[in-house]
Amino acid sequence: MRTHDGYEIDDDRDRLDLDVIWSFLSTEAYWARWRTRPDVAGQLASAWRVVGAYTSTGEQVGLARAWSDGVTSAYLGDVFIVPEHRGRGLGVAVIEEMIDNGPGAHLRWMLHTADAHALYARFGFAPPDHKYLERQRDHVSELRQSRDS
Numbered sequence: 001m002r003t004h005d006g007y008e009i010d011d012d013r014d015r016l017d018l019d020v021i022w023s024f025l026s027t028e029a030y031w032a033r034w035r036t037r038p039d040v041a042g043q044l045a046s047a048w049r050v051v052g053a054y055t056s057t058g059e060q061v062g063l064a065r066a067w068s069d070g071v072t073s074a075y076l077g078d079v080f081i082v083p084e085h086r087g088r089g090l091g092v093a094v095i096e097e098m099i100d101n102g103p104g105a106h107l108r109w110m111l112h113t114a115d116a117h118a119l120y121a122r123f124g125f126a127p128p129d130h131k132y133l134e135r136q137r138d139h140v141s142e143l144r145q146s147r148d149s
């Protein structure tokens with residue numbers, strides 16, 4: 001655990017507040033609104049590492065979640081700071097704790113985001129090279145539909 005401007009940045013998963021996380025992801029996160037609350041609970045429970053931002057009174061105001069094999073690569077997702085607490089460096093602090101300060105500093109990291117590319121560029125994220133291949137989720141459902149019909 002470390003502090004930033006009076007906030008605590010902590011990877012203790014016992015501190016996670018599912019009500020806060022679910023409230024944000026189900027209403028404000030353009031990338032996550034389709035998930036169910038059990039989906040999110042399961043994603044947190046199975047995460048390789050989670051980093052939360054907390055006020056001095058223990059209220060959760062931010063999150064970063066990662067899954068990884070702990071050896072070669074890791075994926076960063078569900079990064080958010082609740083609106084009332086943005087603009088104070090908490091986004092950077094949470095990402096820094098996840099990427100640079102934790103056990104994953106030596107890993108290859110991946111993420112998807114429609115915005116905040118400049119923020120992630122500070123941590124070395126850049127468009128992938130020619131070796132990176134990806135299968136879209138829509139493609140998976142199309143394949144399943146054709147298989148099941």
Ligand SMILES: CC(C)(COP(=O)(O)OP(=O)(O)OC[C@H]1O[C@@H](n2cnc3c(N)ncnc32)[C@H](O)[C@@H]1OP(=O)(O)O)[C@@H](O)C(=O)NCCC(=O)NCCS
Pocket residue numbers: 077078079080081082085086087088089090091092093112113114115116117118119
């Ligand atoms: C992106 C987000 C996590 C940043 O949180 P924050 O606590 O306000 O960020 P910080 O105060 O640490 O800001 C760090 C820097 O990133 C910049 N930044 C913040 N949000 C940004 C965005 N959406 N796009 C580009 N840059 C952004 C800030 O301007 C700041 O730059 P500066 O230091 O040069 O002034 C927050 O705005 C958020 O939760 N947004 C909604 C969720 C989201 O879009 N997540 C990213 C996709 S995973």
